[in-house]
Amino acid sequence: MEAEKRLVSPYDFLTDMGFELFEKNQSLDSYVEAMNPDYLEDMGTNREMLRANYHAIHKKPEVDEKVKSILIKGGVNKDGEKEGFDILLKPGEIVSIVGPTGSGKSRLLADIEWLAQGDTPTGRHILINGVQPDEDKRYSMDEKLISQLSQNMNFVMDANVEEFIRMHAHSRNINESDLLIEKVMQWANDLAGEPFTKETPLTALSGGQSRALMIVDVAFLCQSPIVLIDEIENAGIDRRQAMALLVSTEKIILIATHDPVLALMANRRLVIKNGAIDQVIEGDEHEKRVLGDLEKMAEKMLSVRNALRMGNKITLKV
Amino acid sequence: MITVSGPPSSGKTSIIEKTIKELKKKEIEIAVIKFDCLSTADEMIYQKKGIKTKLGLSGSLCPDHYFVNNIDACFRWGRQENVDILITESAGLCNRCSPHIKEVLSVCVIDNLSGYHTPKKIGPMLKFADIVVITKGDIVSQAEREVFAYNVKKVNPHAKILHINGITGQGAAQLSKLFEIAEDYDSLDEKKLRFTMPAALCSYCLGETMIGKDYHIGNVKNMNL
Ligand SMILES: Nc1nc2c(ncn2[C@@H]2O[C@H](COP(=O)(O)OP(=O)(O)OP(=O)(O)O)[C@@H](O)[C@H]2O)c(=O)[nH]1
Numbered sequence: 001m002e003a004e005k006r007l008v009s010p011y012d013f014l015t016d017m018g019f020e021l022f023e024k025n026q027s028l029d030s031y032v033e034a035m036n037p038d039y040l041e042d043m044g045t046n047r048e049m050l051r052a053n054y055h056a057i058h059k060k061p062e063v064d065e066k067v068k069s070i071l072i073k074g075g076v077n078k079d080g081e082k083e084g085f086d087i088l089l090k091p092g093e094i095v096s097i098v099g100p101t102g103s104g105k106s107r108l109l110a111d112i113e114w115l116a117q118g119d120t121p122t123g124r125h126i127l128i129n130g131v132q133p134d135e136d137k138r139y140s141m142d143e144k145l146i147s148q149l150s151q152n153m154n155f156v157m158d159a160n161v162e163e164f165i166r167m168h169a170h171s172r173n174i175n176e177s178d179l180l181i182e183k184v185m186q187w188a189n190d191l192a193g194e195p196f197t198k199e200t201p202l203t204a205l206s207g208g209q210s211r212a213l214m215i216v217d218v219a220f221l222c223q224s225p226i227v228l229i230d231e232i233e234n235a236g237i238d239r240r241q242a243m244a245l246l247v248s249t250e251k252i253i254l255i256a257t258h259d260p261v262l263a264l265m266a267n268r269r270l271v272i273k274n275g276a277i278d279q280v281i282e283g284d285e286h287e288k289r290v291l292g293d294l295e296k297m298a299e300k301m302l303s304v305r306n307a308l309r310m311g312n313k314i315t316l317k318v
Numbered sequence: 319m320i321t322v323s324g325p326p327s328s329g330k331t332s333i334i335e336k337t338i339k340e341l342k343k344k345e346i347e348i349a350v351i352k353f354d355c356l357s358t359a360d361e362m363i364y365q366k367k368g369i370k371t372k373l374g375l376s377g378s379l380c381p382d383h384y385f386v387n388n389i390d391a392c393f394r395w396g397r398q399e400n401v402d403i404l405i406t407e408s409a410g411l412c413n414r415c416s417p418h419i420k421e422v423l424s425v426c427v428i429d430n431l432s433g434y435h436t437p438k439k440i441g442p443m444l445k446f447a448d449i450v451v452i453t454k455g456d457i458v459s460q461a462e463r464e465v466f467a468y469n470v471k472k473v474n475p476h477a478k479i480l481h482i483n484g485i486t487g488q489g490a491a492q493l494s495k496l497f498e499i500a501e502d503y504d505s506l507d508e509k510k511l512r513f514t515m516p517a518a519l520c521s522y523c524l525g526e527t528m529i530g531k532d533y534h535i536g537n538v539k540n541m542n543l
């Protein structure tokens with residue numbers, strides 16, 4: 001994403017913080033020097049703090065070294081037996097994670113999110129570009145490195161879709177152009193199927209619309225090269241397009257799922273059993289054909305659902 | 319000693335409890351002092367987990383002033399009990415609260431659900447904290463988490479920001495490491511608050527209940543209407 005830098009005027013910055021100013025277009029110093037220290041104290045701040053705050057909003061997000069690979073070094077299963085696999089992941093790859101409920105799918109995602117260093121119940125280690133991320137990086141990294149999507153996540157922000165996109169772009173120091181808004185709207189609507197507008201309040205979006213917007217937002221606005229997805233299947237979105245969009249942004253995608261279409265769409269799938277990776281299965285031609293059949297069935301379901309919604313009799317041969 | 323504060327229900331107790339669980343693995347003696355206004359179930363929660371705890375209820379006094387009037391005694395109590403790390407939990411009830419002490423590691427806990435304007439509204443409690451813990455990231459979108467963290471950075475660019483899940487404890491290990499390396503002290507005497515506390519010295523502080531100009535005595539500030 002082309003990250004053009006935005007400059008916030010000292011006037012906007014201070015009024016946004018709740019200060020009443022009378023003249024526009026002054027420098028930060030002249031505003032701050034003119035303020036009475038008692039007034040600043042009333043506002044719960046001081047001059048030094050204000051200057052630091054102003055600089056903070058202009059700090060460019062640090063550019064991390066590019067993620068070329070993630071290595072999941074095996075740990076132990078729930079009985080303490082050795083996990084037999086190390087998994088190497090590369091950008092542009094989708095890996096699905098399958099297994100019964102309680103087997104440890106979410107745990108694996110959490111290990112990656114946490115950049116585990118033998119300090120989780122599984123004892124796994126996560127290496128980025130072949131090395132253990134150092135302690136200090138671990139705090140700051142998760143946010144920049146990893147985006148997450150899960151079933152439990154909702155929008156809680158009291159804003160409409162356009163305000164939300166602008167705010168997120170702003171926080172990422174990305175130029176919040178109208179073009180960007182259009183692009184996000186277009187994609188999110190395509191994925192969701194049920195249309196929504198820029199003016200729709202975030203909290204009024206349906207489950208599918210929320211999920212669609214989250215995915216598109218992750219694709220275009222989150223710089224993080226790793227996307228962890230935990231069971232979003234019931235959302236009713238165009239799953240193939242969604243995955244294609246994420247892959248096209250050269251991210252590494254891990255998706256824990258019970259959905260056969262999503263599981264088969266992946267290049268590889270990890271089968272989790274009793275807390276550890278039990279098998280790694282590569283998709284083959286035969287599986288691709290099954291996927292094709294499943295997708296046709298899904299399409300059929302969709303067209304029947306739409307027909308029902310429109311009040312039509314079902315004439316399709318199923 | 320470590321001061322932990324944050325708006326009501328932001329996850330302070332959950333975070334402290336999970337962090338202590340990490341510290342206990344290393345056989346570190348810990349106690350928690352909970353400051354609150356009227357009542358709290360936190361004392362019970364800590365006790366249930368086998369954590370040594372004391373409770374201070376400020377009742378009709380400003381909780382911040384109550385805190386600072388008792389904190390040195392709490393510290394002495396902790397030393398008597400041979401506590402390695404004494405943690406205070408206090409709810410910032412008025413947003414202008416200022417419970418942090420210079421040189422004493424200070425943590426502010428806020429949650430993603432509290433709305434993206436919240437960081438701007440919280441005063442010294444957030445602005446002067448060394449560590450800001452953001453909770454409840456498990457239930458909001460990635461984007462909102464990022465916007466929220468950005469808004470925190472805007473008001474407190476110096477703090478270390480940690481994302482911790484108060485329910486699973488994911489992230490608490492990191493906080494426990496910061497607790498372990500926190501500075502030790504023999505006493506709190508001569509230590510200073512990081513920022514002045516909210517002040518009041520007016521007739522209502524002394525129990526006045528009548529409304530009207532005649533009853534406004536002392537440190538009174540009038541609105542611009
Ligand atoms: N989903 C979710 N819930 C959380 C998280 N952290 C805390 N909670 C829940 O939030 C509620 C309040 O948490 P507490 O830890 O009691 O909050 P507190 O700040 O100590 O509250 P007071 O002491 O009453 O001011 C509890 O129901 C917790 O289970 C989190 O990371 N995710």
Ligand SMILES: Nc1ncnc2c1ncn2[C@@H]1O[C@H](COP(=O)(O)OP(=O)(O)O)[C@@H](O)[C@H]1O
Pocket residue numbers: 076077078079099100101102103104105106107108121122274275276
């Ligand atoms: N290797 C392991 N050792 C110990 N506990 C584990 C291991 N793997 C998973 N667990 C625990 O098992 C429980 C269920 O795992 P979870 O990841 O939630 O399952 P799923 O997402 O597949 O339903 C969790 O409490 C998790 O921490």
Ligand SMILES: [Mg+2]
Pocket residue numbers: 105106107230
């Ligand atoms: Mg799960």
Ligand SMILES: [Mg+2]
Pocket residue numbers: 330331332360407
């Ligand atoms: Mg509490």
